[in-house]
Amino acid sequence: MTILFTLPKPRRRSPAAKPRPRTRPRSAAGRRPPRPGKRRPGKNFFHTPAGRRTLLALILVVLVAAMAGVSWWRYNGKNKEPSQPDEVLGVPVHTDYLPEGIEGRPGIQRQVKWVVIHETGNPAAGSNAAAHNTYIHKKAQTDSLSWHYTVDESEIYHHLPDNEVAWHAGDKLTKNGGNLNGIGIEICINEDGNYDQAVDNAAKLTAYLLHYYKLGTDHIKQHGDFISKNCPEIMRNAGAFPAFVQKVQGYLDQM
Ligand SMILES: [Zn+2]
Incomplete structure:
Protein backbone atom coordinates (compact mmCIF):
# COMPACT_ATOMS: atom_id res chain seq x y z
CA MET A 1 0.00 0.00 0.00
CA THR A 2 1.51 3.33 -0.96
CA ILE A 3 -0.03 6.52 0.19
CA LEU A 4 1.26 9.86 -0.92
CA PHE A 5 0.74 12.87 1.21
CA THR A 6 1.15 16.32 -0.30
CA LEU A 7 1.86 18.78 2.41
CA PRO A 8 1.65 22.49 1.64
CA LYS A 9 5.01 24.22 1.56
CA PRO A 10 5.66 26.35 4.60
CA ARG A 11 5.35 30.03 3.81
CA ARG A 12 8.51 32.00 4.01
CA ARG A 13 8.66 35.68 4.48
CA SER A 14 10.47 37.28 1.63
CA PRO A 15 13.82 38.69 2.74
CA ALA A 16 12.78 42.00 1.21
CA ALA A 17 9.70 42.17 3.39
CA LYS A 18 9.64 44.85 5.95
CA PRO A 19 10.30 43.67 9.47
CA ARG A 20 7.24 43.81 11.60
CA PRO A 21 7.32 46.64 14.10
CA ARG A 22 8.10 45.40 17.61
CA THR A 23 5.41 47.38 19.18
CA ARG A 24 2.04 48.09 17.88
CA PRO A 25 0.02 51.15 18.61
CA ARG A 26 -2.30 50.89 21.52
CA SER A 27 -5.94 51.72 21.10
CA ALA A 28 -7.55 54.56 22.88
CA ALA A 29 -8.59 52.16 25.66
CA GLY A 30 -4.98 51.20 26.12
CA ARG A 31 -5.36 47.63 24.83
CA ARG A 32 -3.34 46.28 21.94
CA PRO A 33 -5.49 45.39 18.92
CA PRO A 34 -5.27 41.71 17.92
CA ARG A 35 -2.19 40.91 15.82
CA PRO A 36 -3.30 40.49 12.21
CA GLY A 37 -3.04 36.86 11.05
CA LYS A 38 -2.32 35.53 14.53
CA ARG A 39 -4.00 32.20 15.26
CA ARG A 40 -6.52 32.30 18.03
CA PRO A 41 -6.16 29.27 20.31
CA GLY A 42 -8.31 26.28 19.27
CA LYS A 43 -8.93 27.47 15.73
CA ASN A 44 -7.38 26.08 12.53
CA PHE A 45 -5.02 23.91 14.55
CA PHE A 46 -4.54 21.48 11.62
CA HIS A 47 -3.21 24.33 9.48
CA ASN A 76 -9.05 -16.33 11.52
CA GLY A 77 -10.58 -17.28 8.19
CA LYS A 78 -13.55 -15.03 8.78
CA ASN A 79 -13.22 -13.28 5.47
CA LYS A 80 -15.79 -15.71 4.07
CA GLU A 81 -18.77 -17.56 5.50
CA PRO A 82 -18.29 -21.33 5.11
CA SER A 83 -20.09 -22.78 2.11
CA GLN A 84 -23.10 -25.01 2.68
CA PRO A 85 -24.29 -26.16 -0.74
CA ASP A 86 -27.50 -28.17 -1.34
CA GLU A 87 -26.11 -29.49 -4.60
CA VAL A 88 -22.96 -29.22 -6.66
CA LEU A 89 -23.31 -29.38 -10.47
CA GLY A 90 -26.36 -31.62 -10.09
CA VAL A 91 -24.97 -33.85 -7.29
CA PRO A 92 -27.08 -33.57 -4.10
CA VAL A 93 -25.25 -32.54 -0.89
CA HIS A 94 -26.70 -33.59 2.49
CA THR A 95 -25.54 -31.45 5.40
CA ASP A 96 -25.37 -33.45 8.65
CA TYR A 97 -22.79 -31.73 10.86
CA LEU A 98 -21.13 -33.53 13.75
CA PRO A 99 -22.29 -32.10 17.08
CA GLU A 100 -20.12 -29.41 18.66
CA GLY A 101 -17.83 -30.28 21.53
CA ILE A 102 -17.00 -33.90 20.62
CA GLU A 103 -13.48 -35.24 19.95
CA GLY A 104 -13.88 -35.13 16.19
CA ARG A 105 -15.09 -31.52 16.16
CA PRO A 106 -12.59 -29.38 18.06
CA GLY A 107 -14.27 -26.17 16.84
CA ILE A 108 -11.00 -24.53 15.79
CA GLN A 109 -11.69 -21.80 13.21
CA ARG A 110 -9.15 -21.50 10.43
CA GLN A 111 -8.50 -20.22 6.92
CA VAL A 112 -9.16 -22.60 4.01
CA LYS A 113 -6.00 -23.06 1.91
CA TRP A 114 -6.29 -26.61 0.52
CA VAL A 115 -8.75 -29.21 -0.68
CA VAL A 116 -7.30 -32.52 0.51
CA ILE A 117 -8.23 -35.65 -1.47
CA HIS A 118 -8.57 -39.01 0.29
CA GLU A 119 -10.09 -42.41 -0.49
CA THR A 120 -11.92 -44.29 2.24
CA GLY A 121 -9.82 -47.43 1.80
CA ASN A 122 -12.99 -49.40 2.54
CA PRO A 123 -14.01 -51.68 -0.37
CA ALA A 124 -16.81 -53.49 1.53
CA ALA A 125 -20.18 -53.52 -0.20
CA GLY A 126 -22.45 -50.80 1.14
CA SER A 127 -19.58 -48.52 2.31
CA ASN A 128 -21.02 -45.55 0.51
CA ALA A 129 -21.29 -41.88 1.56
CA ALA A 130 -24.40 -42.43 3.73
CA ALA A 131 -22.69 -45.34 5.54
CA HIS A 132 -19.59 -43.20 6.20
CA ASN A 133 -21.79 -40.40 7.53
CA THR A 134 -23.29 -42.85 10.07
CA TYR A 135 -19.81 -44.20 10.86
CA ILE A 136 -18.20 -40.79 11.50
CA HIS A 137 -21.09 -39.62 13.69
CA LYS A 138 -20.30 -42.57 16.03
CA LYS A 139 -16.52 -42.60 15.72
CA ALA A 140 -15.99 -38.82 16.19
CA GLN A 141 -17.73 -38.94 19.59
CA THR A 142 -14.62 -40.44 21.17
CA ASP A 143 -11.85 -40.34 18.55
CA SER A 144 -9.89 -37.47 17.01
CA LEU A 145 -11.08 -38.49 13.56
CA SER A 146 -13.16 -36.44 11.13
CA TRP A 147 -13.26 -34.94 7.66
CA HIS A 148 -15.57 -32.54 5.84
CA TYR A 149 -17.19 -34.39 2.92
CA THR A 150 -17.74 -37.98 1.75
CA VAL A 151 -18.54 -38.51 -1.93
CA ASP A 152 -19.93 -41.58 -3.73
CA GLU A 153 -21.33 -42.10 -7.22
CA SER A 154 -24.67 -40.44 -6.51
CA GLU A 155 -24.43 -38.09 -3.50
CA ILE A 156 -22.28 -36.12 -1.08
CA TYR A 157 -22.45 -35.88 2.72
CA HIS A 158 -21.16 -32.74 4.45
CA HIS A 159 -20.00 -33.56 8.00
CA LEU A 160 -18.33 -30.35 9.24
CA PRO A 161 -18.34 -26.62 8.40
CA ASP A 162 -15.50 -25.85 5.98
CA ASN A 163 -14.03 -23.18 8.26
CA GLU A 164 -13.37 -25.65 11.12
CA VAL A 165 -10.41 -27.97 11.64
CA ALA A 166 -11.01 -31.68 11.12
CA TRP A 167 -8.67 -34.59 11.93
CA HIS A 168 -8.04 -36.28 8.57
CA ALA A 169 -4.49 -35.51 7.43
CA GLY A 170 -2.48 -37.00 10.32
CA ASP A 171 -0.32 -33.86 10.65
CA LYS A 172 -1.76 -32.51 13.93
CA LEU A 173 -1.99 -28.70 13.74
CA THR A 174 1.08 -28.09 11.60
CA LYS A 175 1.20 -24.58 10.15
CA ASN A 176 -0.22 -24.60 6.59
CA GLY A 177 -0.98 -28.29 7.14
CA GLY A 178 -3.77 -30.57 5.97
CA ASN A 179 -5.70 -30.55 9.24
CA LEU A 180 -5.22 -26.86 10.02
CA ASN A 181 -5.95 -25.49 6.56
CA GLY A 182 -7.44 -28.29 4.44
CA ILE A 183 -10.99 -29.32 3.57
CA GLY A 184 -10.92 -33.14 3.71
CA ILE A 185 -12.83 -35.03 0.98
CA GLU A 186 -13.19 -38.83 1.20
CA ILE A 187 -13.97 -40.66 -2.05
CA CYS A 188 -15.83 -43.98 -1.64
CA ILE A 189 -14.29 -47.11 -3.17
CA ASN A 190 -17.01 -49.64 -2.19
CA GLU A 191 -17.07 -52.59 -4.58
CA ASP A 192 -20.81 -52.24 -5.24
CA GLY A 193 -20.38 -48.57 -6.17
CA ASN A 194 -19.05 -46.81 -9.26
CA TYR A 195 -15.57 -45.55 -8.39
CA ASP A 196 -15.06 -43.55 -11.59
CA GLN A 197 -18.35 -41.72 -11.08
CA ALA A 198 -17.45 -41.05 -7.43
CA VAL A 199 -14.13 -39.52 -8.58
CA ASP A 200 -16.04 -37.40 -11.10
CA ASN A 201 -18.38 -36.16 -8.35
CA ALA A 202 -15.37 -35.41 -6.13
CA ALA A 203 -13.90 -33.35 -9.00
CA LYS A 204 -17.15 -31.35 -9.18
CA LEU A 205 -17.10 -30.74 -5.41
CA THR A 206 -13.40 -29.78 -5.51
CA ALA A 207 -14.05 -27.30 -8.34
CA TYR A 208 -16.99 -25.82 -6.42
CA LEU A 209 -14.86 -25.35 -3.28
CA LEU A 210 -11.89 -23.85 -5.14
CA HIS A 211 -14.24 -21.45 -6.89
CA TYR A 212 -16.01 -20.53 -3.65
CA TYR A 213 -12.78 -19.89 -1.73
CA LYS A 214 -11.07 -18.26 -4.74
CA LEU A 215 -8.24 -20.80 -4.96
CA GLY A 216 -6.53 -22.36 -8.01
CA THR A 217 -5.94 -26.04 -8.79
CA ASP A 218 -2.48 -25.77 -7.20
CA HIS A 219 -4.41 -25.81 -3.91
CA ILE A 220 -5.59 -29.40 -4.49
CA LYS A 221 -3.55 -31.72 -2.28
CA GLN A 222 -3.35 -35.46 -1.68
CA HIS A 223 -3.39 -36.82 1.83
CA GLY A 224 0.06 -38.21 0.99
CA ASP A 225 1.36 -34.65 0.51
CA PHE A 226 1.11 -34.04 4.26
CA ILE A 227 2.32 -37.35 5.72
CA SER A 228 3.88 -40.50 4.32
CA LYS A 229 0.70 -42.36 3.38
CA ASN A 230 -0.48 -43.88 0.11
CA CYS A 231 -3.77 -41.99 0.00
CA PRO A 232 -5.78 -41.63 -2.24
CA GLU A 233 -4.47 -45.13 -2.96
CA ILE A 234 -6.27 -46.19 -6.17
CA MET A 235 -5.70 -42.77 -7.77
CA ARG A 236 -2.01 -42.73 -6.83
CA ASN A 237 -1.37 -46.32 -7.89
CA ALA A 238 -2.91 -45.55 -11.28
CA GLY A 239 -0.93 -42.28 -11.62
CA ALA A 240 -4.32 -40.62 -12.10
CA PHE A 241 -3.92 -37.57 -9.88
CA PRO A 242 -2.89 -35.21 -12.73
CA ALA A 243 -5.98 -36.35 -14.67
CA PHE A 244 -8.12 -35.60 -11.60
CA VAL A 245 -6.67 -32.07 -11.40
CA GLN A 246 -7.40 -31.59 -15.13
CA LYS A 247 -10.98 -32.75 -14.58
CA VAL A 248 -11.34 -30.19 -11.76
CA GLN A 249 -9.97 -27.48 -14.07
CA GLY A 250 -12.56 -28.47 -16.67
CA TYR A 251 -15.39 -27.95 -14.15
CA LEU A 252 -13.82 -24.73 -12.90
CA ASP A 253 -13.84 -23.40 -16.45
CA GLN A 254 -17.62 -23.89 -16.51
CA MET A 255 -18.14 -21.79 -13.35
ZN1 LIG B 1 -6.45 -40.20 3.50
Whole structure:
Protein backbone atom coordinates (compact mmCIF):
# COMPACT_ATOMS: atom_id res chain seq x y z
CA MET A 1 0.00 0.00 0.00
CA THR A 2 1.51 3.33 -0.96
CA ILE A 3 -0.03 6.52 0.19
CA LEU A 4 1.26 9.86 -0.92
CA PHE A 5 0.74 12.87 1.21
CA THR A 6 1.15 16.32 -0.30
CA LEU A 7 1.86 18.78 2.41
CA PRO A 8 1.65 22.49 1.64
CA LYS A 9 5.01 24.22 1.56
CA PRO A 10 5.66 26.35 4.60
CA ARG A 11 5.35 30.03 3.81
CA ARG A 12 8.51 32.00 4.01
CA ARG A 13 8.66 35.68 4.48
CA SER A 14 10.47 37.28 1.63
CA PRO A 15 13.82 38.69 2.74
CA ALA A 16 12.78 42.00 1.21
CA ALA A 17 9.70 42.17 3.39
CA LYS A 18 9.64 44.85 5.95
CA PRO A 19 10.30 43.67 9.47
CA ARG A 20 7.24 43.81 11.60
CA PRO A 21 7.32 46.64 14.10
CA ARG A 22 8.10 45.40 17.61
CA THR A 23 5.41 47.38 19.18
CA ARG A 24 2.04 48.09 17.88
CA PRO A 25 0.02 51.15 18.61
CA ARG A 26 -2.30 50.89 21.52
CA SER A 27 -5.94 51.72 21.10
CA ALA A 28 -7.55 54.56 22.88
CA ALA A 29 -8.59 52.16 25.66
CA GLY A 30 -4.98 51.20 26.12
CA ARG A 31 -5.36 47.63 24.83
CA ARG A 32 -3.34 46.28 21.94
CA PRO A 33 -5.49 45.39 18.92
CA PRO A 34 -5.27 41.71 17.92
CA ARG A 35 -2.19 40.91 15.82
CA PRO A 36 -3.30 40.49 12.21
CA GLY A 37 -3.04 36.86 11.05
CA LYS A 38 -2.32 35.53 14.53
CA ARG A 39 -4.00 32.20 15.26
CA ARG A 40 -6.52 32.30 18.03
CA PRO A 41 -6.16 29.27 20.31
CA GLY A 42 -8.31 26.28 19.27
CA LYS A 43 -8.93 27.47 15.73
CA ASN A 44 -7.38 26.08 12.53
CA PHE A 45 -5.02 23.91 14.55
CA PHE A 46 -4.54 21.48 11.62
CA HIS A 47 -3.21 24.33 9.48
CA THR A 48 -0.19 24.77 11.71
CA PRO A 49 2.95 22.61 11.27
CA ALA A 50 2.31 20.91 14.63
CA GLY A 51 -1.29 20.31 13.60
CA ARG A 52 -0.27 18.76 10.30
CA ARG A 53 2.14 16.45 12.12
CA THR A 54 -0.63 15.42 14.50
CA LEU A 55 -3.02 14.80 11.59
CA LEU A 56 -0.39 12.70 9.80
CA ALA A 57 0.24 10.69 12.98
CA LEU A 58 -3.51 10.10 13.44
CA ILE A 59 -3.87 8.89 9.82
CA LEU A 60 -0.90 6.53 10.30
CA VAL A 61 -2.38 5.13 13.52
CA VAL A 62 -5.72 4.49 11.80
CA LEU A 63 -3.97 2.83 8.83
CA VAL A 64 -1.83 0.56 11.03
CA ALA A 65 -4.90 -0.41 13.09
CA ALA A 66 -6.86 -1.19 9.89
CA MET A 67 -4.03 -3.33 8.51
CA ALA A 68 -3.71 -5.23 11.79
CA GLY A 69 -7.47 -5.79 11.79
CA VAL A 70 -7.43 -7.15 8.24
CA SER A 71 -4.53 -9.53 9.11
CA TRP A 72 -6.39 -10.84 12.15
CA TRP A 73 -9.56 -11.26 10.10
CA ARG A 74 -7.75 -13.19 7.37
CA TYR A 75 -5.83 -15.34 9.84
CA ASN A 76 -9.05 -16.33 11.52
CA GLY A 77 -10.58 -17.28 8.19
CA LYS A 78 -13.55 -15.03 8.78
CA ASN A 79 -13.22 -13.28 5.47
CA LYS A 80 -15.79 -15.71 4.07
CA GLU A 81 -18.77 -17.56 5.50
CA PRO A 82 -18.29 -21.33 5.11
CA SER A 83 -20.09 -22.78 2.11
CA GLN A 84 -23.10 -25.01 2.68
CA PRO A 85 -24.29 -26.16 -0.74
CA ASP A 86 -27.50 -28.17 -1.34
CA GLU A 87 -26.11 -29.49 -4.60
CA VAL A 88 -22.96 -29.22 -6.66
CA LEU A 89 -23.31 -29.38 -10.47
CA GLY A 90 -26.36 -31.62 -10.09
CA VAL A 91 -24.97 -33.85 -7.29
CA PRO A 92 -27.08 -33.57 -4.10
CA VAL A 93 -25.25 -32.54 -0.89
CA HIS A 94 -26.70 -33.59 2.49
CA THR A 95 -25.54 -31.45 5.40
CA ASP A 96 -25.37 -33.45 8.65
CA TYR A 97 -22.79 -31.73 10.86
CA LEU A 98 -21.13 -33.53 13.75
CA PRO A 99 -22.29 -32.10 17.08
CA GLU A 100 -20.12 -29.41 18.66
CA GLY A 101 -17.83 -30.28 21.53
CA ILE A 102 -17.00 -33.90 20.62
CA GLU A 103 -13.48 -35.24 19.95
CA GLY A 104 -13.88 -35.13 16.19
CA ARG A 105 -15.09 -31.52 16.16
CA PRO A 106 -12.59 -29.38 18.06
CA GLY A 107 -14.27 -26.17 16.84
CA ILE A 108 -11.00 -24.53 15.79
CA GLN A 109 -11.69 -21.80 13.21
CA ARG A 110 -9.15 -21.50 10.43
CA GLN A 111 -8.50 -20.22 6.92
CA VAL A 112 -9.16 -22.60 4.01
CA LYS A 113 -6.00 -23.06 1.91
CA TRP A 114 -6.29 -26.61 0.52
CA VAL A 115 -8.75 -29.21 -0.68
CA VAL A 116 -7.30 -32.52 0.51
CA ILE A 117 -8.23 -35.65 -1.47
CA HIS A 118 -8.57 -39.01 0.29
CA GLU A 119 -10.09 -42.41 -0.49
CA THR A 120 -11.92 -44.29 2.24
CA GLY A 121 -9.82 -47.43 1.80
CA ASN A 122 -12.99 -49.40 2.54
CA PRO A 123 -14.01 -51.68 -0.37
CA ALA A 124 -16.81 -53.49 1.53
CA ALA A 125 -20.18 -53.52 -0.20
CA GLY A 126 -22.45 -50.80 1.14
CA SER A 127 -19.58 -48.52 2.31
CA ASN A 128 -21.02 -45.55 0.51
CA ALA A 129 -21.29 -41.88 1.56
CA ALA A 130 -24.40 -42.43 3.73
CA ALA A 131 -22.69 -45.34 5.54
CA HIS A 132 -19.59 -43.20 6.20
CA ASN A 133 -21.79 -40.40 7.53
CA THR A 134 -23.29 -42.85 10.07
CA TYR A 135 -19.81 -44.20 10.86
CA ILE A 136 -18.20 -40.79 11.50
CA HIS A 137 -21.09 -39.62 13.69
CA LYS A 138 -20.30 -42.57 16.03
CA LYS A 139 -16.52 -42.60 15.72
CA ALA A 140 -15.99 -38.82 16.19
CA GLN A 141 -17.73 -38.94 19.59
CA THR A 142 -14.62 -40.44 21.17
CA ASP A 143 -11.85 -40.34 18.55
CA SER A 144 -9.89 -37.47 17.01
CA LEU A 145 -11.08 -38.49 13.56
CA SER A 146 -13.16 -36.44 11.13
CA TRP A 147 -13.26 -34.94 7.66
CA HIS A 148 -15.57 -32.54 5.84
CA TYR A 149 -17.19 -34.39 2.92
CA THR A 150 -17.74 -37.98 1.75
CA VAL A 151 -18.54 -38.51 -1.93
CA ASP A 152 -19.93 -41.58 -3.73
CA GLU A 153 -21.33 -42.10 -7.22
CA SER A 154 -24.67 -40.44 -6.51
CA GLU A 155 -24.43 -38.09 -3.50
CA ILE A 156 -22.28 -36.12 -1.08
CA TYR A 157 -22.45 -35.88 2.72
CA HIS A 158 -21.16 -32.74 4.45
CA HIS A 159 -20.00 -33.56 8.00
CA LEU A 160 -18.33 -30.35 9.24
CA PRO A 161 -18.34 -26.62 8.40
CA ASP A 162 -15.50 -25.85 5.98
CA ASN A 163 -14.03 -23.18 8.26
CA GLU A 164 -13.37 -25.65 11.12
CA VAL A 165 -10.41 -27.97 11.64
CA ALA A 166 -11.01 -31.68 11.12
CA TRP A 167 -8.67 -34.59 11.93
CA HIS A 168 -8.04 -36.28 8.57
CA ALA A 169 -4.49 -35.51 7.43
CA GLY A 170 -2.48 -37.00 10.32
CA ASP A 171 -0.32 -33.86 10.65
CA LYS A 172 -1.76 -32.51 13.93
CA LEU A 173 -1.99 -28.70 13.74
CA THR A 174 1.08 -28.09 11.60
CA LYS A 175 1.20 -24.58 10.15
CA ASN A 176 -0.22 -24.60 6.59
CA GLY A 177 -0.98 -28.29 7.14
CA GLY A 178 -3.77 -30.57 5.97
CA ASN A 179 -5.70 -30.55 9.24
CA LEU A 180 -5.22 -26.86 10.02
CA ASN A 181 -5.95 -25.49 6.56
CA GLY A 182 -7.44 -28.29 4.44
CA ILE A 183 -10.99 -29.32 3.57
CA GLY A 184 -10.92 -33.14 3.71
CA ILE A 185 -12.83 -35.03 0.98
CA GLU A 186 -13.19 -38.83 1.20
CA ILE A 187 -13.97 -40.66 -2.05
CA CYS A 188 -15.83 -43.98 -1.64
CA ILE A 189 -14.29 -47.11 -3.17
CA ASN A 190 -17.01 -49.64 -2.19
CA GLU A 191 -17.07 -52.59 -4.58
CA ASP A 192 -20.81 -52.24 -5.24
CA GLY A 193 -20.38 -48.57 -6.17
CA ASN A 194 -19.05 -46.81 -9.26
CA TYR A 195 -15.57 -45.55 -8.39
CA ASP A 196 -15.06 -43.55 -11.59
CA GLN A 197 -18.35 -41.72 -11.08
CA ALA A 198 -17.45 -41.05 -7.43
CA VAL A 199 -14.13 -39.52 -8.58
CA ASP A 200 -16.04 -37.40 -11.10
CA ASN A 201 -18.38 -36.16 -8.35
CA ALA A 202 -15.37 -35.41 -6.13
CA ALA A 203 -13.90 -33.35 -9.00
CA LYS A 204 -17.15 -31.35 -9.18
CA LEU A 205 -17.10 -30.74 -5.41
CA THR A 206 -13.40 -29.78 -5.51
CA ALA A 207 -14.05 -27.30 -8.34
CA TYR A 208 -16.99 -25.82 -6.42
CA LEU A 209 -14.86 -25.35 -3.28
CA LEU A 210 -11.89 -23.85 -5.14
CA HIS A 211 -14.24 -21.45 -6.89
CA TYR A 212 -16.01 -20.53 -3.65
CA TYR A 213 -12.78 -19.89 -1.73
CA LYS A 214 -11.07 -18.26 -4.74
CA LEU A 215 -8.24 -20.80 -4.96
CA GLY A 216 -6.53 -22.36 -8.01
CA THR A 217 -5.94 -26.04 -8.79
CA ASP A 218 -2.48 -25.77 -7.20
CA HIS A 219 -4.41 -25.81 -3.91
CA ILE A 220 -5.59 -29.40 -4.49
CA LYS A 221 -3.55 -31.72 -2.28
CA GLN A 222 -3.35 -35.46 -1.68
CA HIS A 223 -3.39 -36.82 1.83
CA GLY A 224 0.06 -38.21 0.99
CA ASP A 225 1.36 -34.65 0.51
CA PHE A 226 1.11 -34.04 4.26
CA ILE A 227 2.32 -37.35 5.72
CA SER A 228 3.88 -40.50 4.32
CA LYS A 229 0.70 -42.36 3.38
CA ASN A 230 -0.48 -43.88 0.11
CA CYS A 231 -3.77 -41.99 0.00
CA PRO A 232 -5.78 -41.63 -2.24
CA GLU A 233 -4.47 -45.13 -2.96
CA ILE A 234 -6.27 -46.19 -6.17
CA MET A 235 -5.70 -42.77 -7.77
CA ARG A 236 -2.01 -42.73 -6.83
CA ASN A 237 -1.37 -46.32 -7.89
CA ALA A 238 -2.91 -45.55 -11.28
CA GLY A 239 -0.93 -42.28 -11.62
CA ALA A 240 -4.32 -40.62 -12.10
CA PHE A 241 -3.92 -37.57 -9.88
CA PRO A 242 -2.89 -35.21 -12.73
CA ALA A 243 -5.98 -36.35 -14.67
CA PHE A 244 -8.12 -35.60 -11.60
CA VAL A 245 -6.67 -32.07 -11.40
CA GLN A 246 -7.40 -31.59 -15.13
CA LYS A 247 -10.98 -32.75 -14.58
CA VAL A 248 -11.34 -30.19 -11.76
CA GLN A 249 -9.97 -27.48 -14.07
CA GLY A 250 -12.56 -28.47 -16.67
CA TYR A 251 -15.39 -27.95 -14.15
CA LEU A 252 -13.82 -24.73 -12.90
CA ASP A 253 -13.84 -23.40 -16.45
CA GLN A 254 -17.62 -23.89 -16.51
CA MET A 255 -18.14 -21.79 -13.35
ZN1 LIG B 1 -6.45 -40.20 3.50
